[in-house]
Amino acid sequence: MISMKRTFILIFFCFGITTFAKPIEDKDIYSSVVNWTEQVIVSSVKETIPKIVFDEDDPEFFGKNTATSQGKSHSMARKKAKEKLKVRLSQRLESMLFNADYTIFEYTQVNQQARLRLNSYIGAEKEEYDFQFVKNVLEAKASLPIKGKDGILAHIPMEYGTERVPEFSEDMIPVEFSGLVVDARHLSVKRALFPKIQTDRGLDVYSPFYVKDAYAIETGYIVYREDQNGKTFENKVGKNPYFVLALSTAGKNQTDLVIPTDEAAKFLSHPESRKNITRCRVLILVSQ
Template identity: 80%
Template sequence: MKRIYLLLVLFFSVSLGSKPIQDKDIYSSVVNWTDLLVSSSVKETIPKIVFDEEDPEFSGKNTATSQGKAHSLARKNAKEKLKVRLSQRLESIFFNADYTVYEYTQVNPQVRLRLNSYIGSEKEEYDFQFVKNVLEAKASLPLKGKEGILSHIPVEYGTESVPEFSEELVPVEFSGLVVDARHLKLKKALYPKIQTDRGLDIYSPLYVKEAYAIETGYIVYKEDQLGKGVEAKVGKNPYFVLALGTAGKNQTDLVIPTDEAAKFLSHPESRKNLTRCRVLILVSQ
């Protein structure tokens, strides 16, 4: 009995301590799909301090006349690099099954204007650490929330009703939906869709309320269904379903069995919870 207890403690410790699902690019800029955050980091050499006017390097490139000015210049250079990297990383994210964020801005000029305005509004949070002659700098942008990226990308929300099935089922209320896609080569996106094996969409931006999509994130990806934030996203009694496969040009959408979708959507409160973005996708690291 004691051994079983220890194994359970170990299991839950591993689950609770599981790392967030992240994607990195060649510059190590990161999209954290669990906490819904985009971040990047750089190392900037602190300018050499030259205060003697007779020194040939005085007022030269990458020099400063005091430590304060040297640190200020390093922070400025790091900020410029981080802004570029964050912008590049953001634009490379899959928007949905058809576009990356950059591609979406090309077909929708309004999105381009809103995104440029957001990037220029300095919403980044910075962390600066001076280590010897190097500045280690990190910047991050939230995806969700009032100050997040999702609130600044125009999306058509909530124009259709969640599908209802005519099958005779005993309605069961579920607090959310958890789709297990850990066995699939799924690509992550800001707005993936979930559909049945008969081609019917059961989850898309057209079904959800804008306030929930912005505040909690339209979708969250995790490695397992335990740990911090899961209950807040999908409630205490979510419905679990194993995905059959991926769909869409970018392979970001998921396909689930029609009979499983019918069970979940049999209760009006379950359908309402879809409109509240109570959806979690399990993926492998």
């Protein structure tokens, strides 16, 4: 019989990995975060709650940063916090890397349609807010999703699915894989919305031009993780993904990854594996 102590250790080991696995995040100078694992942008601020002055004879009555009731005081704090959070989320969004060549801001400068769509998205107030009043301070947090119908990917124009996934003519027995996992934890990889994966001979294996827009928007074009544990990993790449070790990074922004040609040939030998590329069943392992 297994002892209670050993049982506890086994349970902790099995669930601890998933519980304590850290998401892959990029922070800016305001600590606004792009969570590439959960695919969301988050920003937070602290706002001092205006002083409540209800006595008309008080010299501060109707003064700057004062309110005549708690409800008005909280409302003023929420308004200021929302204004700051909208600016910070917008700044963080535009500073994200779009692909190997551009940040999102740079991309919108060369693509007028993208600029109009992004401005419309920012003005549509898709943010989700959380407000917590702690003594005389409002702790406020706002988030913007990357994927989903209200996410960034649904509102930035991109040419999806204009090309066919490449096929290799090498003589081998085709094996079906549920997805592709590229291990780049040994490399200094910059995270982007649309990284590409290519072979050491320069052939693209994964690109927006290969994928279906519905899958990219709903599941995210790419997910970055530090490990391969947990249900969310399986949800992205299935139960039998093909693992490959990246050789190097590529592109001006060092967001793209290079893998061996023979490894790409093994993965793409089966038509269902190629179909899973079009379904965005691709994940990149990186170090924080």
